[in-house]
Amino acid sequence: MSKFDEPDHYKQDELLQIDWRPPGTSWMDTRPDMRPGTFIYPGKAKHLGTMGFPHAREWAVTDVDWKLPEGWQKIVLDGMAERLARYRSFKIFMDTCVRCGACSDKCHFFLGGGDPKNMPVLRAELLRSIYRKDFTAMGKIFGSLAGGRALTEDVIKEWFYYFYQCTECRRCSVFCPYGIDTAEITMMGRELLGLLGLYVNWVLEPVANCFRFGNHLAIQPHGLMDTLEFMADDIEEATGIRVDIPMNKKGAEILFVTPSGDFVADPGIYTCMGYMLLFHELGIDYTWSTYASDGGNFGLFTSHETMKRLNAKIYAEAKRLGVKWILGGECGHMWRVLHQYMDTMNGPADFLEIPRSPITGTEFPHARSTKMIHLMEFVADLIRHDKLKLDKSRNDHINVTFHDSCNPARAMGIFEEPRYVIRSVCNHFHEMPENTIREQTFCCGGGAGLGTDENMEMRLRGGLPRGSAVRHVQEKHGVNQLAAMCAIDRATLVTVCDYWAPGVKVTGITELVANAMIFTGQKKRTHDLRLEPIPGMELDESMGEDVEEGVAAHV
């Protein structure tokens, strides 16, 4: 018997009984059905302690009494007032919604689950109803007639449930005529919950780890070295090349920062091996860092202040090591932080130089202030200048599609670079339907700290729109791999694809690049970085060798 935290527990037919019609009762009078599989366990007291967060305590989502601190209503309302005075986004988004409903069927959780409070507009109304009652003239005079409602413990529980059923993917904000961004609403909602000591552990534990050890997974320096050494061994087995592991190297030209998911989780590790091979082949002067060992930042899913606290290490480490600029690996939310927040929070990075490719000489003026570029920008430039020796046919057994990750798509707009790279290293590339890619891309269902197994039902439901699109290209074009430049995708889309489009594997882009690259001094490469045999390669390469030998003999 499978449990609620395993995909097998859920029958597709049952999950697909989706009813988008709302219930008969008004949403204000409808309490959420907090069943196992649809919520995440509370943040543990010890992790609140590590971060110095108030009101640490042990509690359970299923408890009737959440042991809210004394005077909790005032804490929340004061917290709202403070944020309304600090974030124009928050105030505008509270005031301007006209409830046109354009967003209503844009959220993957609504599409896959049908709970009306997963319509972005209602998710925001959970907060807006309190805002109206306590902060607007209409609400003060007309109360519930003006859409206001009192702040009760049930409201807090509802906030907790639904603000942790939002992956902050921003898809709804693309369709909103006023650009109302539910990620912003959810971030505020989570900050307010945090004031009461309410977090989810899947976010809070990584945050505490990241604060102390530099990465979400609490990998310590020796552990990181070991991990990368293991990868170097596998790389050698696959390619015959021994790569260096420059670590905390002072005076290196480039600091490389990537999500820590790349260090441990299959298939992220193959992408990490791809990074190592790429840098080795290019011969660039770069370094990893144990202190800045995660570009990912679960602070984004906690509070602005926490985001800043965790992000500070990156510039600090770049300064300490004396590098010239920073290169960032394949990650989604990490790039939201690096692109939209880092410079403001922890800049100016006036001690760094404008990124310039040591191989092509290309300068990247679009990153002249932050001094950090995306690996796909770097690699696209390399390929454009013909600086990588590539044999696309090595990926001929792969029929790939590309999943735009939410944050690089909607908080950055990096659409063409990854596509250019994929097309350069793969002969078989097929796009998913247009309403499911680029700025309209669907979340994996596990972003923003929701990618834990106890949340399995919501992950599978939220993964349905993506899974359905993957299945479409699988059936139509025979797609068998999905490339994504996001560590959370590489962790969660495996589950989503296995469930909704079985047979489609997940890969990072750099893994595809490395598998197509021809390395100086490589051995006969019959296996890819996963150490799986490459169909046809053994035969082709041996024939090639025979021919070469034959030519040599003839000469």
Added chain:
Amino acid sequence: MNILVALAAVAGLFLVGLLGGMSGLGWLFGIVIPSLALLLFLGGLVTKVVGWAKVPVPFRIPTSCGQQKSLDWIPHAKLENPHTPLQTVGRMALEVLFFRSLLRNTKAELVDGRRLVYRTDVALWAGAVLMHWSFLIILIRHLRFVTNPVPAFVTFVESADGFLEIGLPAVFVTTLTFLAGVSYLLFRRLRNTQVRYISLVGDYFPLFLLLGIGLSGFWMRHFDKVDIAAVKEMMLSIFHFTPMVPEGISPLFFGHLFLASVLLAYLPFSKLTHLAGVFLSPTRNMANNNRAVRHVNPWDYPVKVHTYDEYEDELREKMVGAGVPVEKPLEKE
């Protein structure tokens, strides 16, 4: 329920205006209330906008809806993902004038019980464009009641609007499109179960107000034949600060004017502030040039971080053991 409250409220308000006009309260309903409404509108909206503008924008958080500006050889989507202030103005113009984002709208469907598809759905966009643009032109037309002489562009808009030349006076196209647009938006709000579920009194109320204003205006022009000269005399008197109420204005006009006054007064305190708010939305009105130009948070404050020194102090032994360089050597025991 919410819809009935809103309908009753608007009907009641209309009756109040009508009765006011009938019972010789012309001064109250023709001069005092419209003036107060105008003051509330201006004062309220300015307060609202200043209130918004006073709140800082700590982070630059545009929603990018197209290719970013990066490498020279990759075409940059200037209007969907602006990099410069001018491009941002372009994006905003598309948004404010043509409702760009609404035009993207899709409708999700579950086909064969398992396949999600998304169909283009421009109905909401069309209804919104019809309503807003018609409303704007109607407002411009109405300038003739408060200006003397009537500016040429008003006369021009008016004659263009009446180009169908049906009826006498000619039916304005925008009156029809306005009523059609509002009716569609109301119809959609009721028919779409999801939208109906989220609708508050404050969503129906403005629709009924607009409908009431539009219908009464249409009725006055084509059936009741209100004494326009007298109406204009009264309206001008307000703006010349020599208020007077001429004889013989139909009560229907006071119903119309009262609803318009309510709309004005209500606007700054309702969702209708979106007309100003749309200009200030940080996900739309900021350039996505974050990595090129530093954005400053005016209320930034120092936070507690875990410094490298603290990190190394805790982990030095392990770092040295793993061959990772350190700042301070291990203390010999």
